[in-house]
Every structure is written in structure tokens, then in C-alpha cells.
Amino acid sequence: MSDIIAAARGFFRGAKGIADAYLMVLRHLFRKQLTEPYPEFKRELPERTRARIVLTRTPDGDERCVACYLCSGACPVNCISMQSEEREDGRRHAAWFRINFARCIYCGLCEEACPTLAIQLTPDFAFAKDDIMKFVYEKEDLLIEGGGKHPDYDFYKHCGVAFGKAGKGERPGERPPVDVKNNLP
């Protein structure tokens, strides 16, 4: 007799499990859908989203890149290549700068390696092409106006050291020091 009761209890527990699964699924029919229909609805992406790479400029409008090859060295898929060159004013810059986006994995290591904050990743991820050769971006395709995520930064601006009568950033051509405790992007 107790066997029958146990069997019946097991049967009803199983049946309840299945019925619960069905009801749970049915309830989803009346819930709000989570899908965002993409081309009509474009989500606002965070500023630090890693997608298409750009080369930025200093606040003066000069190009930031000093062709130090650090991004090229950091790149795990070797998609960045360039040729460094000395400008008339003695500064180094890239004679040509090339990123093959067909290879790029958008890891952001180049951005981390860059000492001048020149190379930056932008949230613009939708740039599909019909030909793989069109993914090879030259310097003129990469350079944008403005400083990207760090509009005020300039690698060659400095505040110097406190020496003699003048404190930090008080000599000509020097800037006041940056508050490093409030330096987040």
C-alpha cells in the first residue's frame, strides 16, 4: 500500500514538474520582449567601447603620433605598420601609418601602449566592406580632428620641476601640474 502511495506521489511530482515547465514557458508569451531591433534602434555605446581605431590630434591640431612603434609592437596580430621619420622641427612623426582592420581583433593593446594617447579605439563598430582590401586604412583615413577621449592632453606639454625660485609649471612653456587624484577618463 505504501508503495502505491509513493508511486502516486512520484507521479504527481513528475507531472507537476512538467506542468510547471509548460506554464513558465507560456508566461513568457506575455512578457515584454528583450530584443532591441538593431538598425532601427541603436544603443548608445560607452565611450570606451573598443571598435574602429583612429589617430587623434593635440589641442593645437598637430598630430599626436610620434611613430614610436610601441602600438605596432604591442599588437598581437601585427596589424599596425608604420615608417618613422623626422620632421623639419626635429620631432618624430609617421611618414606613413597603416592599420589592416581585416586582421585587427580590437583588443585595445595599442591604445594602452601609446605614450602620447594618439591611437584610440572608438565605439564605431559597424564598418563592413564588400572587399577585404578596403579594410586597409592609411594614415589619412585614420587621422581625425580633435583629441578623442582625451581632448586636453598634449605629450609635449609639461610642468617641469620646482627648481630655484620657480615652482612647478611656472617657467615659460610650462603648464601647471595635473591633479593625478582626479585624472579618470
Add this chain to the structure above:
Amino acid sequence: MSMTMGIVVLFVKMLAVLAVLLGMAAYMVLLERKLLGWFQLRPGPNRVGPFGLLQPIADGLKMLLKEDIIPRDAERLLFLIAPALLALTTLLAFAVVPFGPDLVIGGQVIPQVISDLNVGLLMIMALSSIGVYGVALGGWASNSKFSLLGAIRGAAMMISYELPLSLALVPVVMLSGSFSLTDIVNAQQGYPFILVQPLAFALFFVSAMAESKRVPFDMPEAENELMAGFHTEYSGMRFALFFVGEYVNMVLLGALTAVFFLGGWHGPFLPPIVWFLIKIMITPFFLIWTRASLPRLRYDQLMHLCWKVLTPLALLNIIVTGAFMAG
């Protein structure tokens, strides 16, 4: 009715049934994708046409334009005819399904069924047994391990679910006293058989789920283990034919459930054909709902269920029904 007139009417009926059926199968695919989407909080296909209503046409075009690949080591003839076998048997079964009461047009009585066989139920059973040849032969002829495993599972399933499927229908035949589907529907004038035969309905429904080779009994095409099971090697229109067979089979099971247990076209207020369509759609909806709800069984579990649970229950049901009818 003259001979030629009869043949014309027959062909018109066949064409209408075939067209409606293939259209329903195509839109059943859309319905399934839509419902599965909604069950999973997605919108489902909504790009082709308004609300994705032209999706089946796009799918059909895609299938037609795809390359029809025949593997080098396949058993050519069997490989070619297997999908047709599956689609043919399911389509053929609709020849005996009645869609409504006899129409009287200009003094002529036109039954709304292609052929009111007096052994209609047996014919459907026979056709559903032959249908599994499409699975078994297609899987074997592909000469692929996945296909072969799928085919074996299909055959093993068939010998398990066919018995409770047939036995569950015996009480229906006992109550209506006929193998003809039209007579079975007419016998449910007062009340549908589901009210007096809930157990037979449940048995039939579970077996029918197995027959449709869908979740939770989709072992022959278990995509996680067997890629696509028996139709792994198929592509293009032949794959589409398997697909058509599967979805027509869903409609067929809906129609059979409606005819055997839900009272066919009988119902208040609405015209008979509308009632029949509504009742047909209940089973496919439930099958899709099931697909979203339940995981897959192992095929030994299905055999255990069919042989040790469903078959004895069906036999018991027959005995009890017989006792009530005699007493």
C-alpha cells in the same frame, strides 16, 4: 453525377487540399519560429514582409537555389527517393481526412473528403508506418555515421510508438463502430470523444508527439549529438522536402487529433471548416509549446515509456471501454 464531373470535382478537391496543406506547412514553419521567438522573449523573424509574413517564400526560394549535394558514397537511388517517401506518405494520409459535412451544390452531394475509405484509420496507420522508411532509408543511404545513428533511432522509435498509437485508437473505433474517419466524426455529433476517452487521448497525444519526431522525442535528428540526424547529408530542395514532410506531419497529427478526439468539424456558431481549422491548429501549437518547454529524452527512455507504460495503459483502456460498452 456524371463520370467526368466526378473526376473534375475530385481533382479540384485534391488540388485545394494540396495547396492549402503546403501553404499551411510553409506557414507552420513561420508560426514555429515566431512562437519559439516569443517564448524566448524575442520577436522571431520580422524582416521579410510585414511581421515577417513573406519569410516562408524567402525560405523556399533559398532552398530551391541551393546546391543539391549527393555524397559520393551515398546509395544514390535510395538517397534520392527517401525525402519524397516521407513527404508523400504524410500528404497521402490527408486523402481520408474529412474537412466538413457533405456539401450540396446544385442538387449534387459533394463530400468534403477526397476519399471516404471505410478503412481510413487503418490506411493512416499503415502510411505512418511506411513514412518511417523515409527516415530509415534516407539515413542509411547517406552513408554517414550521424545519419545512420539517426535512422536507427528513428526505426527503434517507430516500433515503440506505433503500438500505443494504434491501440489508443481502438476505443475510438469501438465507440464509433467504424474505421471511416467521416463516420468517426459523425459519431461525435453530441460530444467529442476526449470527454469519454481522456486516457486514450493522452496516450494518442504522447505517441503522436513521438510520431512527429519533435522535442522531446526528436532523437532521430537530435541536433546536439547527431548534427541533423537522418538528414545530415541532405541539402537544397531534398532537405526542404524532409522539412515539408515534418511540418505536414504536424498538421496531419492536428487533423487526426481533431477527427478522433475533438469532434472534427462539429462546433457551435462558426462554420464547420473554421472549427476544423481551429481544432487542427491546437496540436501544432502544443507541439511548438512543448519544443520550447521540455528537454530531449534518450531513446531507451522513450522505448521504456512506450512499451512499459503506454502500451499496458492502452490495453487496459480497451478492456475498460469494452466492459462499459457491454455492461
